[in-house]
Amino acid sequence: MNIVEVIQDQVIKGVKTLYGADVAPEQAVVSPTRKEFEGNYTVVVFPFTRAAKKKPEMIGEELGAYLVQEVPELESFNVIKGFLNLVVADTYWAQLVDDIYEQTNYGLQPRNGRKVMVEFSSPNTNKPLHLGHIRNILLGWSAYKILDAVGYDVVRVQIVNDRGIAICKSMLAWQRFADGATPGSTDTKSDHFVGDYYVRFEKEFRAEYEAWQETAAAEKVYEAEKKEELSKAAFFKAYKDKYFNQYSELGGAAKEMLRKWEANDPATRTLWERMNQWVYDGFNETYEKLGVTFDRLYYESQTYLLGKQLVDKGMDSGTFYKKEDGSVWADLEDAKLDHKTILRSDGTSLYVTQDLGTAHQRYEDFGVEKMIYVVADEQNYHFQVLFEILKRLEEPYADGLYHLSYGMVDLPSGRMKSREGTVVDADDLVAEVIEEARLNSAERDTTADLSEDQRQDIIRKIALAALKFFIIKVHPKKRMVFDPKESVDLRGQTGPYIQNAYVRIQSVIRNAGQFDLVAASSYTGLNDEERELTQLLFGFPQLIQTAANEMDPSHIAAFCYDMAKAYHKFYHEHSILSAESEAARAFRLKLSMAVSNTLRTGMDLLGIEMPERM
């Protein structure tokens, strides 16, 4: 039991002893004392006024005396209004630092033997990755790291959407317009190469559509279907999908390609495999740059037929029902989710069907008890439906399903729109932040003695820290504004600010040379900055647990920033190597090492690497 738990426990006992009342643990609030007051932890006594029938000040005095009596680590207390501030003895903090300063795994829990899965990224194979994928990937990776930190074995997966009309558009455009060009022959990153043909298709299609609008056939359609309130331009804008399906030559050809693909036509399959491979090669390059890997890939082309056996199961159990036209439905009205189609009337499956089957398949593959899906919040409804159905089907993992839903990423100019070409490409973005870090690095001579390779590696780490921290510090649920200019900032509340604190510590340790730390044990009278750092260190394991419970990496980001900030302040206020005594020097070195280890661990949970110098 740690000090906070001990205090809470004794508060409950104290209220019982002093006033004969029972209080629930959530009533016994123990929080860190605000900076402007003396003390380390504060107990709010207002909840006990009813039972005690006394003024809050009086309760504070009585409970404070009781706690100091019962808890040896508590040195003294003071009461301000209804707040009981408790002072923990320095020896307790000193002991904590002594216990952890050499632990490189401080805060991490032992393996618990339980298995979970995190699904993230999950791109379509017709376009390169963009800023939205980056938020997804960072959240997914961090979720993996955090779950791993609290003891789970985590399987990282993604579902690759490798089939469908979109990839057929790229394939068709390549077939018609590429004249045999390849990523190699054009010196284009291979996923971008495929994406370019997707764009090409859309461009050709638009031209075709515009030309068609001038024809007599189009005029006839317009006259037949026009509505009073719609202008001609607006009508045709809304008519686009219908045109694609009914009249378009290109649309017809793309759909024909999809039919051939589904019929396993060898030539189509070969082209499909070739182009998808280009995309995968490109994705892998981007993943490598971002420092993420997967344990297992699921491909939609292999899973889109799964789920039909679950449909049978649902029919047998009455979870699903069949309409006269043969389509299969789930009635989720009592869960306020309406009726949902599970199978088309022609017996083919849908998005939900596929996800039902994939979930089941994953359980068979890995036996995981939890599945975390990192998917944008536009799919909230889909996941509610999916989870509800799996629960009704009594799938064994159904209670462990979690949709890590995150908000869209906006630009200062508004929403990213692929139509308007405002989508921020992932590779471009990474290149941009690296360039910015390079410029900043060039202004300094701190790494002048290192090799070019080492310098490039440091620049890469700084750049990615800036980018990743900028995104991960925001609460996942919230829609966020991504300002490219701010994302490359290296000062203030940023990743590099935290790296800088770490690098400073490495520098101090290097400059310390050979040192002996035994004198630390006789150090007393911690100053405010030392106590602040120590108390932060103390809270780290619980913080990770909280982040895991809430699936929220932004807590970790805030913590790392707070700790770096506290260290920078400490560093300015007190000399370490020229400390006033041997004991102070030794203690501060230990404290610095503990902070260094904790920062590295914390940032690793966000997928951010620490350079030794910068």
Next chain:
RNA sequence: GGCUCCGUAGCUCAACUGGAUAGAGCACCUGACUACGGAUCAGGAGGUUUAAGGUUCGAAUCCUUACGGAGUCACCA
């Protein structure tokens, strides 16, 4: 329109889940290296937490209502 989510300093974000005088960064202004890394630190200015009610000893947080924004409501994914 139904359901869900969001609204905090000029801007980007916090607030330990109902606790003390709502905190950081950016931008702006003023200071600090013959001290271990100035990618730093100290200070200033900036708020009726969209609005109005309610619950409570105590509300940015919970409950109504209004306003503003977003998402979603396919036999698409």
